[in-house]
Amino acid sequence: MTDFSPRLGLPYLQPSQAQKHVTVNESLAALDVHVQLVVQARDLATPPAAPNEGDGYLLPEGATGAWDGRAAAEIASWQDGAWTFRTPQAGWRAWCIADDTLLLYDGAGWASLFTADTDQGRLGIGTDTPAYTLDVGGLVASSGGSPGFYLVETDYAPDERIWRVTSGSGNFFVQTMNDAGTVAQQALVFTRSSTAVDSIRLLTEGTIALYIDSTQNVSVGHTSPSTRLHVNGPARVGQFAVGSLPDASVVGAGTIAYATDVVGGAQLVYSDGISWKTIRNGSDISE
Structure with a gap:
């Protein structure tokens, strides 16, 4: 038997030891400090x-x-x-x-x-x-197989992970999960090269809704924009009575709208930066 305990180094009483109270008091004093x-x-x-x-x-x-x-x-x-x-x-x-x-x-x-x-x-x-309110001096990671962290809505059980933010394969994801926390679906994806963001994808129901590439071209419904705005499907602009059209000089040249009561029938109109004109023949809508 050793003379001291292995963890706190408290002295043990020894056989035939005199002044046992000294050893006991020494141990109690050490416990009082370290416990x-x-x-x-x-x-x-x-x-x-x-x-x-x-x-x-x-x-x-x-x-x-x-x-x-x-x-x-x-x-x-x-x-x-x-x-x-x-x-x-x-x-x-x-x-x-x-x-x-x-x-x-x-x-x-x-x-x-x-x-x-x-x-x-x-x-x-x-x-x-x-x-x-919460300041973490370091990285936050999940306990699962991939890096990231979970945000849990308060009206769900603790194990029902609703939002997951994770980084993997060079991308940064925001994913939604089902109530049981077992099925993840991408909602927002940032694809990166080194520290730069190459593209941004917004998805609904697992399908691309909006895509922005590295040249700032934007596509709706697909991931291959060839112009500044590339829509995979019909595009619709706002409808206005002529008297309700915004100021052409404020919205700027190139703005398109649909005027419902232009002389000659409802049609697309555009701003030249000064006034609204019909796309049909370029005449001022006030004429």
């Missing part, structure tokens, strides 16, 4: 002049005074008028009062798990200074 570990600060390099009994600190690099020569990340606690030191083990957690931060010792140093900004109601994960 539900709370420290005052984690960046104080000089010991405080008047610490309170039981105060603890996580030592930084280059500590001085009574902490001089101690290893960074050690736990210093003030007990019975003196500093005692403990080396943490991987997995230990500590609450830092100065930062309102829960810390985890990963075997090399103390890392922040999350930070609660109680004044602003903000939660930070992996950051000490959350700037938003």
Whole structure:
């Protein structure tokens, strides 16, 4: 049997040991510090002049005074008028009062798990200074087989994943999922080359609704636009009575509309930037 416990290094009572209460009290004092570990600060390099009994600190690099020569990340606690030191083990957690931060010792140093900004109601994960209601200092990934994250509507069960944002095969996707979270359907796709977006696709019912290519040509209903606007099907413009047409100089030259009460019968009209004219013969609709 060893003299100390393997995890906290607490001294064991030995056979025929005198002054057993000293060993027991030493173990209790260590437990009082390290169970539900709370420290005052984690960046104080000089010991405080008047610490309170039981105060603890996580030592930084280059500590001085009574902490001089101690290893960074050690736990210093003030007990019975003196500093005692403990080396943490991987997995230990500590609450830092100065930062309102829960810390985890990963075997090399103390890392922040999350930070609660109680004044602003903000939660930070992996950051000490959350700037938003939820501020994640790093990537967010799903627990599934592909990278991404899920947004769940509040009126569904937790396992019913409704929206999925994911990145794979050089593309960025927004996908919808069924109520059971088992079938995904693309809704919005950004195809990229390096850091540039080459095309944007908007889909409904799994079919292309709108497509924008790298030259900013736009197609409706297909993915091969050959002009600035390429519609796979009939196109319809707005209908106006002549008196309701917008100002031709405001909408600009080249604008098309359908006028319902032009002299000679309803027809397409266009703006030349000054007035509206009929496509049929180019005459001003006011003539």
